[in-house]
Amino acid sequence: MEKFQYDYPHPALTVDCVTFGFDGGEMKILLVKRGIDPFLEKWALPGGFVNIDEDLESCASRVLEKECGIKEVYQEQLYTFGKVGRDPRERVVSVSYMALVRTDDYALLVGNLELSVQWFPISEVKDLAFDHEEILKVALKRLRGKIRYQPVGFELLNEKFTMPELQTLYETILGKSLDRRNFYKKILATELLIKTNEKKSGGAHKAANYYQFDHNKYQELTESGINLEF
Amino acid sequence: MEKFQYDYPHPALTVDCVTFGFDGGEMKILLVKRGIDPFLEKWALPGGFVNIDEDLESCASRVLEKECGIKEVYQEQLYTFGKVGRDPRERVVSVSYMALVRTDDYALLVGNLELSVQWFPISEVKDLAFDHEEILKVALKRLRGKIRYQPVGFELLNEKFTMPELQTLYETILGKSLDRRNFYKKILATELLIKTNEKKSGGAHKAANYYQFDHNKYQELTESGINLEF
DNA sequence: TAATTATTATGTATTTTTTACACTTAAAAC
DNA sequence: GTTTTAAGTGTAAAAAATACATAATAATTA
Numbered sequence: 009m010e011k012f013q014y015d016y017p018h019p020a021l022t023v024d025c026v027t028f029g030f031d032g033g034e035m036k037i038l039l040v041k042r043g044i045d046p047f048l049e050k051w052a053l054p055g056g057f058v059n060i061d062e063d064l065e066s067c068a069s070r071v072l073e074k075e076c077g078i079k080e081v082y083q084e085q086l087y088t089f090g091k092v093g094r095d096p097r098e099r100v101v102s103v104s105y106m107a108l109v110r111t112d113d114y115a116l117l118v119g120n121l122e123l124s125v126q127w128f129p130i131s132e133v134k135d136l137a138f139d140h141e142e143i144l145k146v147a148l149k150r151l152r153g154k155i156r157y158q159p160v161g162f163e164l165l166n167e168k169f170t171m172p173e174l175q176t177l178y179e180t181i182l183g184k185s186l187d188r189r190n191f192y193k194k195i196l197a198t199e200l201l202i203k204t205n206e207k208k209s210g211g212a213h214k215a216a217n218y219y220q221f222d223h224n225k226y227q228e229l230t231e232s233g234i235n236l237e238f
Numbered sequence: 239m240e241k242f243q244y245d246y247p248h249p250a251l252t253v254d255c256v257t258f259g260f261d262g263g264e265m266k267i268l269l270v271k272r273g274i275d276p277f278l279e280k281w282a283l284p285g286g287f288v289n290i291d292e293d294l295e296s297c298a299s300r301v302l303e304k305e306c307g308i309k310e311v312y313q314e315q316l317y318t319f320g321k322v323g324r325d326p327r328e329r330v331v332s333v334s335y336m337a338l339v340r341t342d343d344y345a346l347l348v349g350n351l352e353l354s355v356q357w358f359p360i361s362e363v364k365d366l367a368f369d370h371e372e373i374l375k376v377a378l379k380r381l382r383g384k385i386r387y388q389p390v391g392f393e394l395l396n397e398k399f400t401m402p403e404l405q406t407l408y409e410t411i412l413g414k415s416l417d418r419r420n421f422y423k424k425i426l427a428t429e430l431l432i433k434t435n436e437k438k439s440g441g442a443h444k445a446a447n448y449y450q451f452d453h454n455k456y457q458e459l460t461e462s463g464i465n466l467e468f
Numbered sequence: 469t470a471a472t473t474a475t476t477a478t479g480t481a482t483t484t485t486t487t488a489c490a491c492t493t494a495a496a497a498c
Numbered sequence: 499g500t501t502t503t504a505a506g507t508g509t510a511a512a513a514a515a516t517a518c519a520t521a522a523t524a525a526t527t528a
Contacts, residue, residue, distance in 0.1 A: 443496070444496095
């Protein structure tokens with residue numbers, strides 16, 4: 009077996025991904041069941057060792073695609089966890105990433121249908137491997153903070169979505185209910201939404217209009233920042 | 239000689255510190271002149287390799303103390319830079335930290351008086367080693383963002399400071415001038431400041447009152463967040 | 469096919485926050 | 499004691515956030 013030698017000890021480096029999804033109800037997170045020790049059979053964030061010639065973001069993308077069949081989603085670096093002893097094997101430092109997945113893209117995963125990869129409502133997440141619960145906490149805090157000044161919620165909804173869907177997303181992430189009229193007013197004031205002619209029928213009630221978001225405006229506001237506090 | 243072996247290649251792990259100071263004029267940053275290759279003689283962020291049994295924050299503290307004689311200052315993790323090729327020697331991933339230093343603590347450093355450690359006005363920083371200019375950019379962005387929702391500026395001022403000093407700090411970080419009356423109003427509304435009986439005399443004009451900040455309130459607002467947009 | 473049910477859609481008045489703006493005060497210098 | 503310079507303070511107008519109630523319409527059912 010080939011060995012790699014260094015003059016002084018090197019920690020191992022991994023990437024772990026916190027992947028959020030939203031299907032209209034609670035926020036969900038993607039977990040994988042470990043097939044090896046340590047923490048065999050425990051649920052964990054998808055993650056893996058960083059290849060020596062691989063950028064960190066590339067590693068995060070690779071992990072999500074290989075382990076979960078998800079690709080080309082929004083992702084950003086979260087925080088780096090490096091506490092001594094967080095991995096029982098050797099010193100392992102983990103760079104965490106947060107990914108946001110559209111409900112449309114769920115389908116990709118269902119094709120996999122491996123029981124070892126599953127979406128969990130965040131309220132039901134417990135007893136994760138390593139310090140992954142702490143990583144999840146940091147990710148949730150980031151998501152709640154981010155939604156206030158970036159129109160990030162759109163990464164979680166389908167291309168076309170209704171106003172009530174968008175409001176429910178905000179309410180879910182912020183953990184409080186919002187006044188419908190004020191929500192409409194504030195969201196529409198950003199000029200981020202384009203009203204389509206389509207409607208979402210299906211319920212025994214008035215059909216909701218579908219909206220899309222304006223990609224140009226979105227880009228602009230993501231860079232300049234925006235105040236979306238409710 | 240080479241004695242640390244692994245089954246697969248490990249990147250090296252470093253910590254680099256962006257240390258901000260404020261002396262009433264421009265924002266300053268602490269740099270060290272490199273004494274070894276690569277980038278011999280170039281200015282760089284103080285940094286060092288992470289010991290195998292050392293936490294990341296501890297490493298940041300150690301680096302600042304050993305290289306710059308600064309200790310017990312506010313610091314937070316910024317971002318992790320890991321692009322392949324950012325270090326010409328081997329794959330090196332760097333976890334960056336931002337530190338905020340009070341002008342009071344400048345004195346510690348002056349004692350050192352090593353020419354290889356110096357404060358630079360950020361506008362004069364150029365041609366740094368590695369990707370350290372990029373790290374500095376990220377740190378500045380973080381500082382500008384952070385000042386809006388955390389009373390972080392206080393880490394940069396002395397225990398006692400005047401309102402004009404605080405305003406100048408905000409103006410410097412935000413890069414725009416603020417209305418004095420409105421600034422007073424908004425800052426005082428936070429109830430973060432305690433007015434002392436002392437005054438800052440010295441100028442050929444009315445003496446400014448010294449303020450301290452209320453540590454309890456500060457703690458509270460740092461956790462809950464605060465809106466300090468101007 | 470008319471009535472019922474459930475949810476979408478919308479406007480206005482009130483309160484709060486932000487902004488704009490000018491004069492008085494006091495320490496030091498002459 | 500007069501001048502210079504920056505510190506300190508209040509109020510009115512504009513903008514933003516909040517609170518709140520009714521009409522519209524798709525599907526179901528009677």
